[in-house]
Amino acid sequence: MTGGSAVRHRRSQGRSVSGGLAVRHRRVEGRSVLRWVTRVGCLVAAAGLWQVLTATDAHLWLRFDRLPGPGEVAARFATQLTTRLYYLDLLQSLIRILTGFALAAVAGITVGVLIARSRSAGDVLLPLLEAVRPIPAIALVPIAILLFPTDEQGIVFITFTAAFFPVMVSTRHAVRALPTLWEDAVRTLGGSRRHVLWNVVLPGTLPGVFGGLSVGMGVAWICVISAEMISGEFGVGYRTWHAYTIVDYPGVIVGMVTIGALGWLTSSVVELVGRRVTRWLPRGEGSGA
Amino acid sequence: MTLTGQRVEAGRTGLSFRLDGAGFGYGNTTVLRDVALDVAPGEVMVVVGASGSGKSTLLRALAGLLAAREGRVLAGEEPVTGPGAERAMVFQDDGLLPWRTVRRNVELPLAIRKVSRRERALAATEWIERVGLTEAAERLPRELSGGMRQRVQLARALVGAPRAVLMDEPFGALDAQTRADMQRLLLDVLRDTSATVVFVTHDVDEALLLADRVAVLGRTGVKTVLETRGGPREALRERILKEL
Numbered sequence: 001m002t003g004g005s006a007v008r009h010r011r012s013q014g015r016s017v018s019g020g021l022a023v024r025h026r027r028v029e030g031r032s033v034l035r036w037v038t039r040v041g042c043l044v045a046a047a048g049l050w051q052v053l054t055a056t057d058a059h060l061w062l063r064f065d066r067l068p069g070p071g072e073v074a075a076r077f078a079t080q081l082t083t084r085l086y087y088l089d090l091l092q093s094l095i096r097i098l099t100g101f102a103l104a105a106v107a108g109i110t111v112g113v114l115i116a117r118s119r120s121a122g123d124v125l126l127p128l129l130e131a132v133r134p135i136p137a138i139a140l141v142p143i144a145i146l147l148f149p150t151d152e153q154g155i156v157f158i159t160f161t162a163a164f165f166p167v168m169v170s171t172r173h174a175v176r177a178l179p180t181l182w183e184d185a186v187r188t189l190g191g192s193r194r195h196v197l198w199n200v201v202l203p204g205t206l207p208g209v210f211g212g213l214s215v216g217m218g219v220a221w222i223c224v225i226s227a228e229m230i231s232g233e234f235g236v237g238y239r240t241w242h243a244y245t246i247v248d249y250p251g252v253i254v255g256m257v258t259i260g261a262l263g264w265l266t267s268s269v270v271e272l273v274g275r276r277v278t279r280w281l282p283r284g285e286g287s288g289a
Numbered sequence: 290m291t292l293t294g295q296r297v298e299a300g301r302t303g304l305s306f307r308l309d310g311a312g313f314g315y316g317n318t319t320v321l322r323d324v325a326l327d328v329a330p331g332e333v334m335v336v337v338g339a340s341g342s343g344k345s346t347l348l349r350a351l352a353g354l355l356a357a358r359e360g361r362v363l364a365g366e367e368p369v370t371g372p373g374a375e376r377a378m379v380f381q382d383d384g385l386l387p388w389r390t391v392r393r394n395v396e397l398p399l400a401i402r403k404v405s406r407r408e409r410a411l412a413a414t415e416w417i418e419r420v421g422l423t424e425a426a427e428r429l430p431r432e433l434s435g436g437m438r439q440r441v442q443l444a445r446a447l448v449g450a451p452r453a454v455l456m457d458e459p460f461g462a463l464d465a466q467t468r469a470d471m472q473r474l475l476l477d478v479l480r481d482t483s484a485t486v487v488f489v490t491h492d493v494d495e496a497l498l499l500a501d502r503v504a505v506l507g508r509t510g511v512k513t514v515l516e517t518r519g520g521p522r523e524a525l526r527e528r529i530l531k532e533l
Contacts, residue, residue: 185384190374
Protein backbone atom coordinates (compact mmCIF):
# COMPACT_ATOMS: atom_id res chain seq x y z
CA MET A 1 0.00 0.00 0.00
CA THR A 2 1.39 3.45 -0.89
CA GLY A 3 1.65 6.22 1.69
CA GLY A 4 -1.28 8.12 0.22
CA SER A 5 -3.56 5.12 0.05
CA ALA A 6 -2.62 4.13 3.62
CA VAL A 7 -3.68 7.58 4.86
CA ARG A 8 -6.92 7.33 2.85
CA HIS A 9 -7.49 3.86 4.31
CA ARG A 10 -6.97 5.13 7.85
CA ARG A 11 -9.31 8.09 7.20
CA SER A 12 -12.00 5.84 5.85
CA GLN A 13 -11.52 3.57 8.87
CA GLY A 14 -11.91 6.59 11.17
CA ARG A 15 -15.07 7.63 9.33
CA SER A 16 -16.51 4.14 9.58
CA VAL A 17 -15.75 3.97 13.34
CA SER A 18 -17.44 7.33 14.07
CA GLY A 19 -20.27 6.42 11.70
CA GLY A 20 -20.67 3.10 13.53
CA LEU A 21 -20.82 4.90 16.88
CA ALA A 22 -23.47 7.29 15.57
CA VAL A 23 -25.59 4.38 14.30
CA ARG A 24 -25.22 2.63 17.65
CA HIS A 25 -26.18 5.83 19.50
CA ARG A 26 -29.30 6.21 17.30
CA ARG A 27 -30.23 2.58 17.96
CA VAL A 28 -29.92 3.02 21.74
CA GLU A 29 -32.05 6.22 21.55
CA GLY A 30 -34.59 4.41 19.41
CA ARG A 31 -34.80 1.56 21.91
CA SER A 32 -35.25 4.05 24.76
CA VAL A 33 -38.17 5.79 22.99
CA LEU A 34 -39.73 2.41 22.24
CA ARG A 35 -39.51 1.43 25.90
CA TRP A 36 -41.30 4.62 26.98
CA VAL A 37 -43.97 4.11 24.32
CA THR A 38 -44.49 0.57 25.66
CA ARG A 39 -44.75 1.80 29.25
CA VAL A 40 -47.24 4.59 28.51
CA GLY A 41 -49.11 2.41 26.04
CA CYS A 42 -49.59 -0.25 28.70
CA LEU A 43 -51.20 2.28 31.08
CA VAL A 44 -53.41 3.68 28.33
CA ALA A 45 -54.48 0.17 27.30
CA ALA A 46 -55.43 -0.66 30.92
CA ALA A 47 -57.49 2.55 31.14
CA GLY A 48 -59.12 1.75 27.79
CA LEU A 49 -60.09 -1.74 28.95
CA TRP A 50 -61.49 -0.26 32.15
CA GLN A 51 -63.55 2.22 30.10
CA VAL A 52 -64.96 -0.51 27.84
CA LEU A 53 -65.83 -2.81 30.74
CA THR A 54 -67.58 -0.09 32.77
CA ALA A 55 -69.29 1.61 29.82
CA THR A 56 -70.81 -1.71 28.72
CA ASP A 57 -71.69 -2.69 32.32
CA ALA A 58 -69.86 -5.94 31.68
CA HIS A 59 -71.11 -8.77 33.86
CA LEU A 60 -68.61 -11.54 33.38
CA TRP A 61 -67.47 -13.54 36.38
CA LEU A 62 -66.39 -10.12 37.70
CA ARG A 63 -69.07 -7.42 37.79
CA PHE A 64 -68.25 -4.01 36.34
CA ASP A 65 -71.75 -2.53 36.41
CA ARG A 66 -71.26 -0.81 39.75
CA LEU A 67 -67.67 0.26 39.19
CA PRO A 68 -67.17 3.91 38.20
CA GLY A 69 -65.53 4.46 34.83
CA PRO A 70 -62.27 6.34 34.22
CA GLY A 71 -64.11 9.48 33.10
CA GLU A 72 -66.11 9.66 36.32
CA VAL A 73 -62.97 9.07 38.39
CA ALA A 74 -61.00 11.67 36.43
CA ALA A 75 -63.74 14.26 37.03
CA ARG A 76 -63.75 13.42 40.72
CA PHE A 77 -59.96 13.63 40.83
CA ALA A 78 -60.04 17.09 39.24
CA THR A 79 -62.51 18.25 41.92
CA GLN A 80 -60.40 16.75 44.72
CA LEU A 81 -57.31 18.54 43.45
CA THR A 82 -59.02 21.87 44.11
CA THR A 83 -59.79 21.10 47.77
CA ARG A 84 -57.48 21.88 50.69
CA LEU A 85 -58.46 18.64 52.42
CA TYR A 86 -56.90 16.52 49.68
CA TYR A 87 -53.49 18.10 50.20
CA LEU A 88 -53.85 17.93 53.97
CA ASP A 89 -54.46 14.16 53.70
CA LEU A 90 -51.57 13.79 51.32
CA LEU A 91 -49.23 15.68 53.62
CA GLN A 92 -50.40 13.76 56.67
CA SER A 93 -49.75 10.38 55.03
CA LEU A 94 -46.37 11.52 53.73
CA ILE A 95 -45.27 12.78 57.15
CA ARG A 96 -46.31 9.49 58.74
CA ILE A 97 -44.59 7.29 56.20
CA LEU A 98 -41.41 9.34 55.96
CA THR A 99 -41.04 9.48 59.75
CA GLY A 100 -41.65 5.75 60.18
CA PHE A 101 -39.48 4.87 57.21
CA ALA A 102 -36.56 7.10 58.28
CA LEU A 103 -36.60 5.64 61.79
CA ALA A 104 -36.81 2.12 60.33
CA ALA A 105 -33.90 2.79 57.96
CA VAL A 106 -31.62 4.01 60.75
CA ALA A 107 -32.65 1.29 63.21
CA GLY A 108 -32.73 -1.48 60.58
CA ILE A 109 -29.24 -0.72 59.26
CA THR A 110 -27.80 -0.32 62.78
CA VAL A 111 -29.34 -3.53 64.15
CA GLY A 112 -28.57 -5.48 60.95
CA VAL A 113 -24.89 -4.52 61.09
CA LEU A 114 -24.72 -5.14 64.84
CA ILE A 115 -26.22 -8.63 64.59
CA ALA A 116 -24.03 -9.61 61.65
CA ARG A 117 -20.80 -8.29 63.14
CA SER A 118 -21.21 -9.16 66.82
CA ARG A 119 -22.01 -12.66 68.03
CA SER A 120 -23.07 -11.44 71.48
CA ALA A 121 -25.38 -8.80 69.97
CA GLY A 122 -26.86 -11.55 67.81
CA ASP A 123 -27.43 -13.76 70.85
CA VAL A 124 -29.22 -10.95 72.68
CA LEU A 125 -31.30 -9.49 69.85
CA LEU A 126 -31.98 -12.25 67.33
CA PRO A 127 -34.39 -14.45 69.36
CA LEU A 128 -36.60 -11.45 70.13
CA LEU A 129 -36.49 -10.10 66.59
CA GLU A 130 -37.16 -13.48 65.01
CA ALA A 131 -40.14 -13.97 67.35
CA VAL A 132 -41.64 -10.59 66.39
CA ARG A 133 -40.76 -10.70 62.67
CA PRO A 134 -43.52 -13.08 61.52
CA ILE A 135 -46.24 -10.90 63.09
CA PRO A 136 -47.74 -8.70 60.37
CA ALA A 137 -47.18 -5.06 61.34
CA ILE A 138 -50.87 -4.33 60.89
CA ALA A 139 -51.68 -6.95 63.56
CA LEU A 140 -49.85 -4.69 66.01
CA VAL A 141 -52.54 -1.99 65.74
CA PRO A 142 -54.24 -2.98 69.01
CA ILE A 143 -50.88 -2.95 70.79
CA ALA A 144 -50.05 0.42 69.22
CA ILE A 145 -53.39 1.84 70.45
CA LEU A 146 -52.63 0.56 73.96
CA LEU A 147 -49.00 1.70 74.01
CA PHE A 148 -49.00 5.13 72.42
CA PRO A 149 -50.74 8.19 73.81
CA THR A 150 -51.87 9.39 70.34
CA ASP A 151 -53.12 7.66 67.17
CA GLU A 152 -50.49 9.57 65.25
CA GLN A 153 -47.61 7.93 67.13
CA GLY A 154 -49.30 4.54 66.81
CA ILE A 155 -49.51 4.85 63.02
CA VAL A 156 -45.86 5.88 62.80
CA PHE A 157 -44.99 2.89 64.98
CA ILE A 158 -46.86 0.52 62.65
CA THR A 159 -45.09 2.03 59.64
CA PHE A 160 -41.75 1.77 61.39
CA THR A 161 -42.30 -1.89 62.28
CA ALA A 162 -43.33 -2.71 58.71
CA ALA A 163 -40.23 -1.17 57.16
CA PHE A 164 -37.77 -2.17 59.89
CA PHE A 165 -37.66 -5.91 59.24
CA PRO A 166 -36.93 -5.87 55.49
CA VAL A 167 -34.16 -3.30 56.07
CA MET A 168 -32.69 -5.19 59.03
CA VAL A 169 -32.76 -8.61 57.32
CA SER A 170 -31.30 -7.28 54.05
CA THR A 171 -28.55 -5.45 55.91
CA ARG A 172 -27.70 -8.55 57.95
CA HIS A 173 -27.43 -10.69 54.82
CA ALA A 174 -25.46 -8.02 52.96
CA VAL A 175 -22.92 -7.75 55.79
CA ARG A 176 -22.50 -11.51 55.92
CA ALA A 177 -22.08 -11.71 52.14
CA LEU A 178 -19.27 -9.12 52.08
CA PRO A 179 -16.05 -10.56 50.63
CA THR A 180 -13.52 -10.94 53.47
CA LEU A 181 -10.86 -9.68 51.05
CA TRP A 182 -11.97 -6.05 51.45
CA GLU A 183 -11.82 -6.29 55.22
CA ASP A 184 -8.42 -8.00 55.08
CA ALA A 185 -7.15 -5.25 52.78
CA VAL A 186 -8.19 -2.48 55.18
CA ARG A 187 -6.83 -4.33 58.20
CA THR A 188 -3.43 -4.87 56.55
CA LEU A 189 -3.34 -1.14 55.80
CA GLY A 190 -3.60 -0.48 59.53
CA GLY A 191 -7.38 -0.17 59.78
CA SER A 192 -9.18 -0.89 63.06
CA ARG A 193 -12.69 -2.35 63.43
CA ARG A 194 -14.04 1.18 63.19
CA HIS A 195 -12.19 1.77 59.94
CA VAL A 196 -13.50 -1.52 58.57
CA LEU A 197 -17.03 -0.45 59.52
CA TRP A 198 -16.80 2.95 57.80
CA ASN A 199 -14.66 2.00 54.84
CA VAL A 200 -15.89 -1.50 54.04
CA VAL A 201 -19.07 -2.58 55.81
CA LEU A 202 -21.23 0.50 55.28
CA PRO A 203 -20.35 1.24 51.64
CA GLY A 204 -20.05 -2.44 50.72
CA THR A 205 -23.50 -3.33 52.00
CA LEU A 206 -25.30 -0.44 50.29
CA PRO A 207 -26.59 -2.54 47.36
CA GLY A 208 -28.20 -5.00 49.80
CA VAL A 209 -29.38 -2.23 52.12
CA PHE A 210 -31.12 -0.42 49.28
CA GLY A 211 -32.82 -3.68 48.28
CA GLY A 212 -34.23 -3.78 51.83
CA LEU A 213 -35.16 -0.08 51.78
CA SER A 214 -37.03 -0.57 48.53
CA VAL A 215 -39.03 -3.50 49.90
CA GLY A 216 -39.46 -1.65 53.21
CA MET A 217 -40.97 1.38 51.47
CA GLY A 218 -43.54 -0.81 49.72
CA VAL A 219 -44.54 -2.59 52.92
CA ALA A 220 -44.59 0.71 54.82
CA TRP A 221 -47.19 2.09 52.40
CA ILE A 222 -49.39 -0.98 52.81
CA CYS A 223 -49.25 -0.59 56.57
CA VAL A 224 -49.63 3.17 56.83
CA ILE A 225 -52.75 3.07 54.64
CA SER A 226 -54.18 0.12 56.58
CA ALA A 227 -53.42 1.80 59.90
CA GLU A 228 -55.05 5.04 58.71
CA MET A 229 -58.13 3.08 57.66
CA ILE A 230 -58.38 1.58 61.14
CA SER A 231 -57.45 4.43 63.44
CA GLY A 232 -56.66 7.59 61.48
CA GLU A 233 -58.43 10.92 61.45
CA PHE A 234 -56.67 12.25 58.39
CA GLY A 235 -54.58 10.76 55.61
CA VAL A 236 -55.16 9.16 52.24
CA GLY A 237 -56.02 5.78 53.79
CA TYR A 238 -58.57 7.29 56.13
CA ARG A 239 -60.13 9.35 53.30
CA THR A 240 -60.34 6.34 50.99
CA TRP A 241 -62.09 4.24 53.62
CA HIS A 242 -64.35 7.16 54.51
CA ALA A 243 -65.34 7.47 50.83
CA TYR A 244 -66.26 3.77 50.83
CA THR A 245 -68.44 4.13 53.94
CA ILE A 246 -70.45 6.94 52.30
CA VAL A 247 -70.74 4.93 49.04
CA ASP A 248 -68.55 7.38 47.14
CA TYR A 249 -66.92 4.87 44.80
CA PRO A 250 -65.19 7.42 42.54
CA GLY A 251 -63.68 8.86 45.76
CA VAL A 252 -62.42 5.36 46.67
CA ILE A 253 -60.67 5.02 43.33
CA VAL A 254 -59.24 8.55 43.57
CA GLY A 255 -57.76 7.46 46.93
CA MET A 256 -56.37 4.28 45.38
CA VAL A 257 -54.78 6.17 42.50
CA THR A 258 -53.30 8.67 44.95
CA ILE A 259 -51.83 5.86 47.06
CA GLY A 260 -50.40 4.24 43.93
CA ALA A 261 -48.85 7.50 42.74
CA LEU A 262 -47.34 8.28 46.15
CA GLY A 263 -46.00 4.74 46.49
CA TRP A 264 -44.48 4.89 43.03
CA LEU A 265 -42.95 8.30 43.72
CA THR A 266 -41.36 7.33 47.05
CA SER A 267 -40.11 3.97 45.72
CA SER A 268 -38.62 5.76 42.72
CA VAL A 269 -36.79 8.16 45.03
CA VAL A 270 -35.35 5.22 47.01
CA GLU A 271 -34.41 3.50 43.75
CA LEU A 272 -32.79 6.64 42.36
CA VAL A 273 -30.77 7.34 45.50
CA GLY A 274 -29.78 3.65 45.57
CA ARG A 275 -28.51 3.79 42.00
CA ARG A 276 -26.62 6.99 42.71
CA VAL A 277 -24.77 5.62 45.73
CA THR A 278 -23.99 2.26 44.12
CA ARG A 279 -22.61 3.60 40.86
CA TRP A 280 -19.54 1.46 41.42
CA LEU A 281 -21.51 -1.72 40.77
CA PRO A 282 -20.95 -3.28 37.35
CA ARG A 283 -24.13 -2.73 35.34
CA GLY A 284 -25.06 -4.05 31.93
CA GLU A 285 -26.08 -1.51 29.27
CA GLY A 286 -29.57 -2.86 29.09
CA SER A 287 -30.18 -3.44 32.80
CA GLY A 288 -32.17 -1.28 35.15
CA ALA A 289 -35.21 0.89 34.68
CA MET B 290 8.67 15.66 57.02
CA THR B 291 7.16 14.71 53.69
CA LEU B 292 5.69 11.31 53.07
CA THR B 293 8.31 10.72 50.43
CA GLY B 294 10.93 11.33 53.09
CA GLN B 295 9.12 9.03 55.48
CA ARG B 296 9.04 6.32 52.84
CA VAL B 297 12.76 6.43 52.20
CA GLU B 298 13.54 6.58 55.91
CA ALA B 299 11.18 3.71 56.72
CA GLY B 300 12.62 1.81 53.79
CA ARG B 301 15.99 1.85 55.52
CA THR B 302 14.62 -0.29 58.28
CA GLY B 303 12.95 -3.23 56.63
CA LEU B 304 11.20 -5.62 58.95
CA SER B 305 12.66 -9.04 59.66
CA PHE B 306 10.47 -12.12 60.10
CA ARG B 307 11.08 -15.33 61.97
CA LEU B 308 8.90 -18.42 61.94
CA ASP B 309 9.94 -20.94 64.52
CA GLY B 310 8.19 -24.34 64.59
CA ALA B 311 5.04 -22.57 63.42
CA GLY B 312 1.90 -24.46 62.42
CA PHE B 313 -1.24 -23.10 60.73
CA GLY B 314 -4.62 -24.37 59.68
CA TYR B 315 -8.30 -23.60 59.13
CA GLY B 316 -10.97 -25.41 61.16
CA ASN B 317 -10.02 -29.08 61.42
CA THR B 318 -7.52 -28.86 58.57
CA THR B 319 -3.83 -28.38 59.24
CA VAL B 320 -2.16 -26.64 56.32
CA LEU B 321 1.40 -26.14 57.57
CA ARG B 322 3.31 -27.72 60.40
CA ASP B 323 6.66 -26.98 62.00
CA VAL B 324 7.63 -24.14 59.65
CA ALA B 325 11.04 -22.56 60.25
CA LEU B 326 12.03 -19.55 58.16
CA ASP B 327 14.05 -16.37 58.66
CA VAL B 328 13.53 -13.35 56.45
CA ALA B 329 16.22 -10.67 56.75
CA PRO B 330 15.38 -6.95 56.88
CA GLY B 331 15.18 -5.44 53.41
CA GLU B 332 15.51 -8.66 51.43
CA VAL B 333 13.16 -9.94 48.76
CA MET B 334 12.16 -13.44 49.82
CA VAL B 335 10.10 -15.34 47.26
CA VAL B 336 8.13 -18.33 48.46
CA VAL B 337 7.43 -20.91 45.77
CA GLY B 338 5.39 -24.05 46.08
CA ALA B 339 2.79 -26.13 44.34
CA SER B 340 -0.92 -25.29 44.61
CA GLY B 341 -2.18 -26.15 48.07
CA SER B 342 1.27 -26.16 49.64
CA GLY B 343 0.28 -23.35 51.99
CA LYS B 344 2.04 -20.37 50.40
CA SER B 345 -0.87 -18.00 50.93
CA THR B 346 -1.42 -19.37 54.42
CA LEU B 347 2.16 -18.53 55.29
CA LEU B 348 1.74 -15.01 53.96
CA ARG B 349 -1.53 -14.48 55.83
CA ALA B 350 0.25 -15.55 58.99
CA LEU B 351 3.00 -12.98 58.43
CA ALA B 352 0.31 -10.35 57.76
CA GLY B 353 -1.36 -11.23 61.05
CA LEU B 354 -4.57 -12.36 59.36
CA LEU B 355 -4.10 -15.93 60.62
CA ALA B 356 -2.86 -16.91 64.06
CA ALA B 357 -0.28 -19.67 64.51
CA ARG B 358 -1.60 -22.82 66.17
CA GLU B 359 1.84 -23.77 67.35
CA GLY B 360 5.29 -22.24 67.40
CA ARG B 361 6.15 -18.57 67.00
CA VAL B 362 5.79 -15.93 64.30
CA LEU B 363 7.90 -12.84 64.93
CA ALA B 364 7.97 -9.56 63.03
CA GLY B 365 11.19 -7.90 64.16
CA GLU B 366 11.41 -8.81 67.82
CA GLU B 367 7.65 -8.76 68.39
CA PRO B 368 5.24 -11.68 68.05
CA VAL B 369 2.65 -11.13 65.28
CA THR B 370 -0.71 -10.78 67.00
CA GLY B 371 -2.71 -9.12 64.24
CA PRO B 372 -2.47 -7.06 61.06
CA GLY B 373 -0.70 -3.72 61.09
CA ALA B 374 0.22 -0.87 58.76
CA GLU B 375 3.92 -1.76 58.88
CA ARG B 376 3.09 -4.99 56.99
CA ALA B 377 1.11 -4.02 53.88
CA MET B 378 -0.34 -6.74 51.71
CA VAL B 379 -1.00 -7.04 47.98
CA PHE B 380 -3.60 -9.66 47.13
CA GLN B 381 -3.98 -11.86 44.08
CA ASP B 382 -7.67 -10.97 43.66
CA ASP B 383 -7.45 -7.24 43.84
CA GLY B 384 -8.38 -6.03 47.28
CA LEU B 385 -9.33 -2.60 45.97
CA LEU B 386 -12.48 -1.10 47.39
CA PRO B 387 -14.72 -0.92 44.30
CA TRP B 388 -16.61 2.21 45.41
CA ARG B 389 -13.41 4.25 45.74
CA THR B 390 -11.63 5.77 42.77
CA VAL B 391 -7.99 4.90 42.11
CA ARG B 392 -6.95 8.04 43.96
CA ARG B 393 -9.14 7.36 46.99
CA ASN B 394 -7.94 3.75 47.15
CA VAL B 395 -4.33 4.90 47.18
CA GLU B 396 -5.10 7.53 49.82
CA LEU B 397 -6.78 4.98 52.10
CA PRO B 398 -3.79 3.95 54.29
CA LEU B 399 -2.99 7.62 54.84
CA ALA B 400 -6.60 8.46 55.65
CA ILE B 401 -6.58 5.68 58.22
CA ARG B 402 -3.51 7.31 59.78
CA LYS B 403 -5.26 10.69 59.75
CA VAL B 404 -2.68 12.28 57.44
CA SER B 405 -3.90 15.70 56.30
CA ARG B 406 -5.88 15.89 53.04
CA ARG B 407 -3.16 17.88 51.33
CA GLU B 408 -0.40 15.43 52.26
CA ARG B 409 -2.62 12.54 51.23
CA ALA B 410 -3.31 14.07 47.86
CA LEU B 411 0.36 14.81 47.25
CA ALA B 412 1.53 11.33 48.20
CA ALA B 413 -1.25 9.63 46.22
CA THR B 414 -0.50 11.74 43.14
CA GLU B 415 3.17 10.81 43.37
CA TRP B 416 2.49 7.07 43.67
CA ILE B 417 -0.19 7.03 41.02
CA GLU B 418 2.30 8.65 38.69
CA ARG B 419 5.01 6.16 39.65
CA VAL B 420 2.80 3.23 38.71
CA GLY B 421 1.79 4.98 35.47
CA LEU B 422 -1.88 5.60 36.21
CA THR B 423 -2.08 9.40 36.26
CA GLU B 424 -4.78 9.47 33.59
CA ALA B 425 -6.83 6.82 35.38
CA ALA B 426 -6.65 8.49 38.81
CA GLU B 427 -10.35 9.33 38.97
CA ARG B 428 -11.60 6.04 37.56
CA LEU B 429 -13.31 3.30 39.55
CA PRO B 430 -11.62 -0.12 39.82
CA ARG B 431 -14.25 -1.71 37.55
CA GLU B 432 -13.07 0.58 34.77
CA LEU B 433 -9.51 -0.75 34.96
CA SER B 434 -7.81 -3.79 33.48
CA GLY B 435 -6.35 -6.52 35.72
CA GLY B 436 -2.84 -5.13 35.35
CA MET B 437 -3.96 -1.60 36.19
CA ARG B 438 -5.76 -2.82 39.29
CA GLN B 439 -2.58 -4.53 40.48
CA ARG B 440 -0.67 -1.30 39.89
CA VAL B 441 -3.16 0.49 42.15
CA GLN B 442 -2.71 -2.20 44.78
CA LEU B 443 1.04 -1.76 44.62
CA ALA B 444 0.74 2.02 45.00
CA ARG B 445 -1.71 1.63 47.86
CA ALA B 446 0.58 -0.82 49.64
CA LEU B 447 3.65 1.39 49.32
CA VAL B 448 2.18 4.86 49.84
CA GLY B 449 2.01 4.30 53.58
CA ALA B 450 5.76 3.54 53.80
CA PRO B 451 5.41 0.03 55.24
CA ARG B 452 8.44 -1.81 56.61
CA ALA B 453 7.36 -4.97 54.82
CA VAL B 454 5.26 -5.72 51.75
CA LEU B 455 3.60 -9.12 51.53
CA MET B 456 2.57 -10.07 48.02
CA ASP B 457 0.25 -13.02 47.40
CA GLU B 458 0.66 -14.11 43.77
CA PRO B 459 -0.15 -10.56 42.67
CA PHE B 460 0.55 -11.22 39.00
CA GLY B 461 -0.88 -14.73 38.90
CA ALA B 462 -4.01 -13.82 36.94
CA LEU B 463 -2.30 -11.56 34.39
CA ASP B 464 -1.35 -12.33 30.80
CA ALA B 465 2.33 -12.89 30.00
CA GLN B 466 3.02 -9.39 28.65
CA THR B 467 1.27 -7.56 31.50
CA ARG B 468 2.96 -9.85 33.96
CA ALA B 469 6.39 -8.99 32.56
CA ASP B 470 5.52 -5.26 32.70
CA MET B 471 4.42 -5.61 36.32
CA GLN B 472 7.59 -7.47 37.28
CA ARG B 473 9.67 -4.65 35.76
CA LEU B 474 7.58 -2.06 37.58
CA LEU B 475 7.97 -3.90 40.88
CA LEU B 476 11.74 -4.11 40.53
CA ASP B 477 11.83 -0.42 39.67
CA VAL B 478 9.70 0.56 42.63
CA LEU B 479 11.56 -1.63 45.09
CA ARG B 480 14.86 -0.03 44.11
CA ASP B 481 13.91 3.06 46.12
CA THR B 482 12.88 1.25 49.25
CA SER B 483 14.53 -1.18 51.57
CA ALA B 484 11.24 -2.56 52.83
CA THR B 485 11.32 -6.32 53.23
CA VAL B 486 9.32 -8.11 50.55
CA VAL B 487 7.82 -11.57 50.91
CA PHE B 488 6.45 -12.58 47.52
CA VAL B 489 4.46 -15.73 46.90
CA THR B 490 4.32 -17.32 43.47
CA HIS B 491 4.19 -20.70 41.77
CA ASP B 492 6.24 -19.40 38.84
CA VAL B 493 9.91 -20.34 39.24
CA ASP B 494 11.11 -17.84 36.61
CA GLU B 495 9.30 -15.03 38.39
CA ALA B 496 10.91 -16.14 41.65
CA LEU B 497 14.39 -16.09 40.12
CA LEU B 498 13.81 -12.67 38.57
CA LEU B 499 12.65 -10.99 41.78
CA ALA B 500 14.22 -12.83 44.68
CA ASP B 501 17.28 -12.35 46.81
CA ARG B 502 16.42 -15.76 48.26
CA VAL B 503 13.82 -18.36 47.32
CA ALA B 504 12.09 -20.53 49.91
CA VAL B 505 10.62 -23.73 48.51
CA LEU B 506 7.52 -24.84 50.34
CA GLY B 507 6.53 -28.49 50.41
CA ARG B 508 3.92 -30.54 52.24
CA THR B 509 6.07 -30.67 55.33
CA GLY B 510 6.90 -26.98 55.49
CA VAL B 511 9.92 -25.08 54.12
CA LYS B 512 12.05 -27.66 52.27
CA THR B 513 14.95 -25.42 51.39
CA VAL B 514 16.02 -21.78 51.08
CA LEU B 515 18.29 -20.85 48.16
CA GLU B 516 20.36 -17.76 47.42
CA THR B 517 19.63 -16.49 43.90
CA ARG B 518 22.45 -13.97 43.42
CA GLY B 519 25.74 -15.12 41.98
CA GLY B 520 24.96 -18.72 41.02
CA PRO B 521 24.14 -20.01 37.55
CA ARG B 522 20.46 -19.33 36.97
CA GLU B 523 19.64 -22.49 35.02
CA ALA B 524 21.12 -24.76 37.68
CA LEU B 525 19.15 -22.92 40.34
CA ARG B 526 15.99 -23.26 38.28
CA GLU B 527 16.53 -27.00 37.95
CA ARG B 528 17.14 -27.32 41.66
CA ILE B 529 13.97 -25.47 42.60
CA LEU B 530 11.91 -27.55 40.17
CA LYS B 531 13.40 -30.70 41.66
CA GLU B 532 12.47 -29.58 45.17
CA LEU B 533 8.89 -28.74 44.22
